[in-house]
């Protein structure tokens with residue numbers, strides 16, 4: 001099935017965990033004490049009340065039931081508010097964004113800001129060096145597909161198993177965090193890729209795409225599926241569980257245009273605070289147009305497909321297989337940053353509890369990357385990526401949208417600064433490629 005024609009244009013970097021880095025990176029993080037927090041730690045446990053958290057050197061040092069006091073440390077009283085881990089969007093395409101009538105391939109700066117603004121939080125390379133602000137990202141590089149790739153411009157083509165280790169070694173030297181195997185590969189080719197990737201300790205993520213019936217690939221040693229499985233049977237679920245396969249959710253990606261023409265969507269504060277006004281007005285114009293016949297048809301199959309995928313996510317989750325939140329954004333109707341909050345809502349609609357949905361967007365992503373010792377939960381020794389939320393996201397999942405404060409690696413993010421820089425930026429939408 002055609003997932004989205006737009007993906008052809010945008011998919012280059014495929015999967016990111018976003019923890020937000022400081023807007024303008026400060027070289028040293030200050031010590032911070034959060035007092036009187038309601039703590040959602042990301043492990044799915046009942047929130048704890050009146051918790052104090054000491055953050056030092058970018059790390060969560062102490063979590064205490066009794067107030068921590070210090071004369072020299074900055075103290076923030078968060079009484080009545082909820083503290084939860086920074087969010088991770090584990091399936092995105094960072095290179096461009098749909099802007100109403102085309103793709104803005106130079107829009108990554110805007111996207112990095114938008115994600116940080118919305119509480120998505122991690123950094124790497126350019127970002128870590130302080131030259132760029134934004135979340136850290138974990139990236140997969142080009143897709144590895146068969147001889148006739150689905151997205152030729154962004155794929156490496158593998159025509160023989162013998163090429164697997166050369167491609168994997170090349171990706172490894174490029175510094176990727178994993179390999180994405182695509183639906184045009186034969187099962188033996190996927191196995192060869194996984195074998196080669198294991199040699200250099202890289203996880204492989206598979207997009208089975210149209211290959212319904214290719215479920216035996218889940219026995220091949222892959223780390224995760226980039227989307228929910230298209231077919232679910234008790235046998236498939238048992239095998240996935242036994243093989244420790246993770247499943248990325250991408251429900252908001254499936255919803256996409258179903259949501260785009262919703263009245264008021266573009267006035268959402270996480271969207272209109274993070275997109276340049278000119279681009280937003282182009283989008284508004286498109287959103288206000290009547291549905292074309294093609295769109296009406298698409299609405300029909302997308303609704304049915306989304307319902308089916310939500311049911312599959314529910315079954316996967318109930319089978320004890322970890323689901324990992326990812327949006328597959330940005331596309332029409334999926335906005336980086338805001339989209340992850342929508343993903344959480346769809347996960348709850350699919351049958352997860354709010355706390356389970358939060359774990360899917362925090363702890364589970366870290367587990368999938370075998371980085372759970374470093375990030376993903378609020379526990380002593382972990383990196384201090386935290387959000388202060390006005391509300392009870394453990395009860396009402398959409399409360400995650402009410403972000404008061406973003407702390408990334410121990411740094412307080414200036415969200416107003418991010419907002420003004422997005423609005424001031426004139427250079428993010430100059431280049432609009434034609435679609436073919």
Ligand SMILES: [Zn+2]
Nearest residue numbers: 014091092328
């Ligand atoms: Zn994708």
